[in-house]
Amino acid sequence: MVVAIISLMVGISFPALTSGIDSLRLNAATNGVVGFFNLGLSRAERREQAVEITISKAENALSMRSTDPNFSRKLQMPDGVTIVRILPEVTGDEGAPRVFLLYPGGAVPSFGVQLMNRRNVQRVVRVDPITGVPQVNGVEQ
Numbered sequence: 001m002v003v004a005i006i007s008l009m010v011g012i013s014f015p016a017l018t019s020g021i022d023s024l025r026l027n028a029a030t031n032g033v034v035g036f037f038n039l040g041l042s043r044a045e046r047r048e049q050a051v052e053i054t055i056s057k058a059e060n061a062l063s064m065r066s067t068d069p070n071f072s073r074k075l076q077m078p079d080g081v082t083i084v085r086i087l088p089e090v091t092g093d094e095g096a097p098r099v100f101l102l103y104p105g106g107a108v109p110s111f112g113v114q115l116m117n118r119r120n121v122q123r124v125v126r127v128d129p130i131t132g133v134p135q136v137n138g139v140e141q
Contacts, residue, residue, distance in 0.1 A: 022080055026117040029081040030136055033062065033113060033125040036075045037134040040064050041127070043071070044102035055113055056097035057083045062113070077115070085114040087126055108132040114139065 040051045049066040056063070060083055065072040077083060086098045088110060100111045112126030112134075122139035 022117045022119050023121065025078045025080050026115060026121055026123060029077050029115055030123045030125055032075055033115070034134045034136065036062055036064065036073070037125065037127055039073065040102055041108065041132055041134075044104050044106075048104040050104065051102040053100045053102065053111075054097050055083065055086045055100070055111075057086065058095050058097070080118045082116055083113050084116045084122065087112040087114065087124070 037053070040053050043049055043066055044051045047066075047068075049068055049071075051064060051066045054063045060077045060081075062075040063073065090098075098111075100109050102108065108127060108129050110127065110129040112124060114122055114124045116122045124137045124139055125134055126137070127134050
């Protein structure tokens, strides 16, 4: 009887637990992308170096490099979080990596990514070209 009660409690709580873990992974990925974009924007402005940000749906990752040969960063999305779209969308090869350049003292391009977890919850991280600050928005389904 005790085993039946414990298995019933585990069966009831397991979906809520996995949903919570998926939500935490999406939040961590979203915060990671915001920090990654901020690092690139900050490096372009403060160190006055051109920065290249590459977003690859196929690799499910973002990479960054600058004119400093010792500087390169890569952000891999956590397990269960995928890059769904690269913004702004362009026609052509959807699977090809997209490259965005940040110039010191230059205008900030409008770019971003749309992330999705296993439960189809989606978030958009987009750099506002007016303020140069990454913004996070939910996606209506």
